[in-house]
Amino acid sequence: MPSPLYIRQSFRSKLFVKEGKKLAQWNGSIVRELPERDATDVEDEKRQRGLGYGTYNNISVSNNFGTKEFPKAIIIGVKKGGTRALLEFLRVHPDVRAVGAEPHFFDRFYEKGLQWYRNLMPRTLDGQITMEKTPSYFITREAPSRVFSMSRSTKLIVVVRDPDFLGLKRVVTNKHFYFNQTKGFPCLKKPEGSSRPRCLGKSKGRPHPHTPAEVLHRLRDFYRPFNMKFYQMTGQDFGWD
Ligand SMILES: Nc1ncnc2c1ncn2[C@@H]1O[C@H](COP(=O)(O)OS(=O)(=O)O)[C@@H](OP(=O)(O)O)[C@H]1O
Structure with missing residues (x-):
């Protein structure tokens, strides 16, 4: 099985930096690549079923160079x-190329085949990382083995807190x-x-x-044993109690 990385998420920029010149170049591509809106599941489905993935403007294909590769990392x-x-925030980095919408390949569209999936990916040059995110993979029993049969080295990322991985500059x-x-x-x-929106x-x-204190208390009690199991599994106490 590919091993999941449990990411601690604080969004206080753990993304990592090159010098000014390179920055100026990729500022241009941010303008093109940031989606104007989030792709909801319904929108994703419509797009994949009917409209043709390759033509939709959320899909980040900013050049015709490079090749389409399977993701090296998937946010599951x-x-x-x-x-x-x-x-x-990750795809602001020049070495990260990502699909804008959620492909839902390993849960809903697996029967379409790996070539269909790879074709959704943006083109990458040497040294660039292809990524996608589909959070429902996390609750799809078949997803891990399906990813594994595509590639043994694909990293699975579970957002918990603080993104701190991938070794980007x-x-x-x-x-x-x-x-x-x-x-x-x-x-x-x-x-x-640029006049394009920058927020999600x-x-x-x-x-x-507002959640009453009593409800919070009951929720904490309910989740405590699961949290403990999770700390044991990951070898890290996230202190959610
Ligand atoms: N930068 C930053 N820091 C902290 N939290 C953030 C940030 N950006 C988005 N959010 C919150 O994340 C929630 C959406 O999560 P997802 O993008 O995983 O949603 S989804 O599962 O794809 O629908 C959503 O939470 P809710 O607004 O409570 O739904 C977002 O507000």
């Missing part, structure tokens, strides 16, 4: 764990972000000459209802 979950933010820092009060989380700053889509940053 957890749902609502900030997986979109992680992918969008330091390119993205705090200066690329601002704290958006309305959303309640960091967004990418607008590059010069409407479905992210929902207002949450």
Whole structure:
């Protein structure tokens, strides 16, 4: 089985940085690549079934060079764990190329075959990492063995907290972000000459209802044993109690 990496997510820019010259070049590609909105499951499905993946503007194909490769890393979950933010912030890095929408290959569209899947991927040059994210893989029993039969070396990333992996050079820092009060989380700053949105889509940053202390207490009690199991499995105490 491919081994999952449990990612601690704080989104305080653990993404990593190259010098100014390179930065100026890839600022241009950020403008093209950031999706205007998040792809919901329904949108994903429509796109994959009917409209043709390759033509949809969320799919990040910014050049005709390079080759389409299977992902070297897949964000497999957890749902609502900030997986979109992680992918969008990672793909700011020039060495990361990612599919904008969720491919749902290993859960819904497996019968379409590996060539179909690879064709969804953006082209990469030597040294670039292909990535995708589909958080429902985490709750799909068949997903791990399916990924394994595609490639034994693909890294599976589960967002827990703090992305800290992949060995990328330091390119993205705090200066690329601002704290958006309305959303309640960091967004990418607008590059010069761009009018494209820099924050995640409407479905992210929902207002949450007040949760009474008693309910929180009961939820903590309920999840405690599962959290303990998880700490044992990962060898790390996340201190969620
Ligand atoms: N930068 C940053 N820091 C912390 N939290 C963030 C960040 N960006 C997004 N979010 C929150 O992540 C929630 C969405 O997670 P996902 O993108 O994994 O959702 S999905 O499963 O793909 O639908 C969603 O939470 P809710 O708004 O509570 O639904 C987002 O607000």
